[in-house]
Amino acid sequence: MSNPLPQGARIGILGGGQLGRMLSVAASRLGFLTHIYEPGANPPAAQVADQCTTASYEDTEALRTFAESVDVITYEFENIPTDALDVLEAIKPIYPNREALRVSQDRITEKDYLNDLGLTTAPYAQVDKLADLQAAAEKIGLPAILKTRRFGYDGKGQSRLKSTDDIETAHSDMAGAPSVLEGFVNFSREISVIAARGINGEIACYDPGENVHRDGILHTTTIPAEIPAMMAMDAALMAGKILNALDYVGVMGVEMFVTPQGLIVNEIAPRVHNSGHWTQNGCAVDQFEQHIRAVAGWPLGDGSRYLDVIMENLIGGDMDRVPDLSKDPKVSLHLYGKADVKKGRKMGHFNRVTSN
Amino acid sequence: MSNPLPQGARIGILGGGQLGRMLSVAASRLGFLTHIYEPGANPPAAQVADQCTTASYEDTEALRTFAESVDVITYEFENIPTDALDVLEAIKPIYPNREALRVSQDRITEKDYLNDLGLTTAPYAQVDKLADLQAAAEKIGLPAILKTRRFGYDGKGQSRLKSTDDIETAHSDMAGAPSVLEGFVNFSREISVIAARGINGEIACYDPGENVHRDGILHTTTIPAEIPAMMAMDAALMAGKILNALDYVGVMGVEMFVTPQGLIVNEIAPRVHNSGHWTQNGCAVDQFEQHIRAVAGWPLGDGSRYLDVIMENLIGGDMDRVPDLSKDPKVSLHLYGKADVKKGRKMGHFNRVTSN
Numbered sequence: 213m214s215n216p217l218p219q220g221a222r223i224g225i226l227g228g229g230q231l232g233r234m235l236s237v238a239a240s241r242l243g244f245l246t247h248i249y250e251p252g253a254n255p256p257a258a259q260v261a262d263q264c265t266t267a268s269y270e271d272t273e274a275l276r277t278f279a280e281s282v283d284v285i286t287y288e289f290e291n292i293p294t295d296a297l298d299v300l301e302a303i304k305p306i307y308p309n310r311e312a313l314r315v316s317q318d319r320i321t322e323k324d325y326l327n328d329l330g331l332t333t334a335p336y337a338q339v340d341k342l343a344d345l346q347a348a349a350e351k352i353g354l355p356a357i358l359k360t361r362r363f364g365y366d367g368k369g370q371s372r373l374k375s376t377d378d379i380e381t382a383h384s385d386m387a388g389a390p391s392v393l394e395g396f397v398n399f400s401r402e403i404s405v406i407a408a409r410g411i412n413g414e415i416a417c418y419d420p421g422e423n424v425h426r427d428g429i430l431h432t433t434t435i436p437a438e439i440p441a442m443m444a445m446d447a448a449l450m451a452g453k454i455l456n457a458l459d460y461v462g463v464m465g466v467e468m469f470v471t472p473q474g475l476i477v478n479e480i481a482p483r484v485h486n487s488g489h490w491t492q493n494g495c496a497v498d499q500f501e502q503h504i505r506a507v508a509g510w511p512l513g514d515g516s517r518y519l520d521v522i523m524e525n526l527i528g529g530d531m532d533r534v535p536d537l538s539k540d541p542k543v544s545l546h547l548y549g550k551a552d553v554k555k556g557r558k559m560g561h562f563n564r565v566t567s568n
Numbered sequence: 569m570s571n572p573l574p575q576g577a578r579i580g581i582l583g584g585g586q587l588g589r590m591l592s593v594a595a596s597r598l599g600f601l602t603h604i605y606e607p608g609a610n611p612p613a614a615q616v617a618d619q620c621t622t623a624s625y626e627d628t629e630a631l632r633t634f635a636e637s638v639d640v641i642t643y644e645f646e647n648i649p650t651d652a653l654d655v656l657e658a659i660k661p662i663y664p665n666r667e668a669l670r671v672s673q674d675r676i677t678e679k680d681y682l683n684d685l686g687l688t689t690a691p692y693a694q695v696d697k698l699a700d701l702q703a704a705a706e707k708i709g710l711p712a713i714l715k716t717r718r719f720g721y722d723g724k725g726q727s728r729l730k731s732t733d734d735i736e737t738a739h740s741d742m743a744g745a746p747s748v749l750e751g752f753v754n755f756s757r758e759i760s761v762i763a764a765r766g767i768n769g770e771i772a773c774y775d776p777g778e779n780v781h782r783d784g785i786l787h788t789t790t791i792p793a794e795i796p797a798m799m800a801m802d803a804a805l806m807a808g809k810i811l812n813a814l815d816y817v818g819v820m821g822v823e824m825f826v827t828p829q830g831l832i833v834n835e836i837a838p839r840v841h842n843s844g845h846w847t848q849n850g851c852a853v854d855q856f857e858q859h860i861r862a863v864a865g866w867p868l869g870d871g872s873r874y875l876d877v878i879m880e881n882l883i884g885g886d887m888d889r890v891p892d893l894s895k896d897p898k899v900s901l902h903l904y905g906k907a908d909v910k911k912g913r914k915m916g917h918f919n920r921v922t923s924n
Contacts, residue, residue: 240593241902243904243916260616261615261616518874518875534575541870549596550599
């Protein structure tokens with residue numbers, strides 16, 4: 213791979229959803245062409261990509277052809293099958309690296325990793341069978357939340373336990389999947405740090421945003437978060453520690469809880485992140501371009517923020533609000549081109565500038 | 569045509585250059601798919617479009633198939649052959665309308681039209697043969713500039729006359745093309761108004777920018793232009809007058825000269841305009857989205873500007889500056905994905921935020 217990638221180079225993106233779509237647009241701004249790999253038909257990202265391969269992650273031949281057609285490979289989601297990664301990595305570099313995927317694909321591996329770095333997480337315990345859950349509930353205390361170790365997102369694969377009465381239901385909710393019980397954290401706010409690390413080890417962070425969830429899905433991110441400057445600095449240093457430890461290349465989303473005892477890491481996502489969409493309005497370089505810059509071996513943007521922004525997701529029927537939102541002078545719409553409106557489906561988002 | 573166009577609607581764009589490319593990206597933000605029609609192979613716009621037809625403007629069958637595949641048609645350049653427009657318009661609406669194209673395709677028609685509206689232009693005279701040029705030079709005075717009536721852009725098809733000695737050379741430079749002699753205007757600045765008109769007649773203008781040219785090609789646009797607020801208002805009212813007279817739908821670029829006698833209209837372009845690229849950084853809705861909103865029957869964005877910006881074009885070998893520019897924290901790059909660097913070719917631009 214030539215470093216930095218020259219004009220006209222091709223970037224392969226695993227996953228054709230809205231993140232792949234916005235990565236593709238950002239890549240075009242830097243003069244790159246993109247090739248999307250996605251098992252589902254007519255993915256949103258293909259509408260703004262140069263090429264799209266529709267094939268499963270088991271299709272070794274399609275994976276090889278894809279890898280050979282591009283200069284570097286990145287991804288929009290962390291749950292890529294290991295076998296597919298083996299095929300791809302033999303042909304072209306993958307950024308962020310395998311270690312970042314290994315750590316973030318499993319909630320227990322991730323929490324072990326973060327604690328080994330000296331960072332704090334919620335208390336947690338491995339749960340493989342009912343007896344484990346009973347022991348974990350006793351050790352951690354209730355209320356707590358049971359989550360599958362792998363493949364969870366947007367509140368899927370989670371079950372809340374208020375009291376010991378909920379233990380059996382929660383266990384059966386997991387349908388035998390290896391799980392983790394996480395203790396509830398007494399937090400005042402959830403914040404996100406969108407951090408990036410370049411191929412040469414430079415690190416850039418955007419200002420932390422404050423997240424509000426609804427029904428387990430991110431609802432709004434407000435920038436700036438109402439936290440002291442020293443805590444914002446702490447958050448950036450913590451994110452930097454994780455990126456350096458992983459020898460990470462690309463953008464990472466790091467969710468943290470603000471607690472009376474300081475910042476606790478909730479989870480990391482080795483990719484661009486919904487809570488970083490505000491960077492599209494109010495920064496010289498947004499998180500999507502920042503990620504492309506990193507994986508292309510370009511210098512990072514410095515993450516300067518010019519404006520205060522509230523990002524709000526449009527989920528399912530929220531699309532009915534688009535006609536009104538399109539009249540609002542402070543609103544920038546970002547719709548995902550998804551054909552069918554479904555309950556709980558992320559259809560778009562908007563950024564509202566609140567001051568400058 | 570359904571009005572406003574719904575999610576997933578298809579917008580046809582005639583022309584696959586950088587303007588078509590940035591229109592395509594803006595259309596995607598609003599959930600639309602684009603189909604590019606372009607005679608040249610591998611156009612920059614196709615890299616971020618859902619579909620691309622490579623065919624000439626004489627290929628009636630390709631034009632028909634294209635028109636039938638989309639919901640509405642727009643364009644990135646004004647010199648579309650009339651016969652092609654006839655074929656397309658019989659099948660789908662074209663915005664901006666034919667009248668805007670008719671007026672702006674010919675410098676004399678355009679100047680007649682503007683003067684009929686009560687606006688001021690440079691003095692001008694029609695030149696078909698050498699005797700016309702001699703008479704025109706006498707009437708208008710020298711220095712002056714001889715331009716082809718049609719198909720000129722970026723200083724092409726132009727010849728300067730300093731004295732009567734230049735008359736014969738200038739005439740032969742035109743190679744027999746119908747031409748217009750334009751008197752030099754004693755101006756202190758050139759400004760651009762990027763104005764938009766919606767399907768329901770609403771009008772929105774961005775703040776005027778100040779243009780500096782080099783070798784006949786736009787070099788920089790600086791926002792805001794250093795003109796009194798009353799003159800900025802005048803410029804917007806003049807642009808609005810043109811848009812209303814044409815029953816225009818879409819974005820128009822209106823270049824004006826600031827003179828001791830007030831504002832003089834230099835030329836109009838019935839499309840998004842190079843001097844409006846600054847809107848990509850510093851506005852909630854940029855000129856590309858504004859144009860798509862208009863042709864899709866959506867409400868216009870209000871054109872609010874949050875930041876001061878200098879836009880600078882990257883022409884030909886200016887691409888050597890990209891490595892340095894990519895390190896500048898205030899710079900947003902917009903590169904066009906053109907394979908070959910050529911002298912005088914627009915390869916990209918950047919916006920530098922100068923204050924907020």
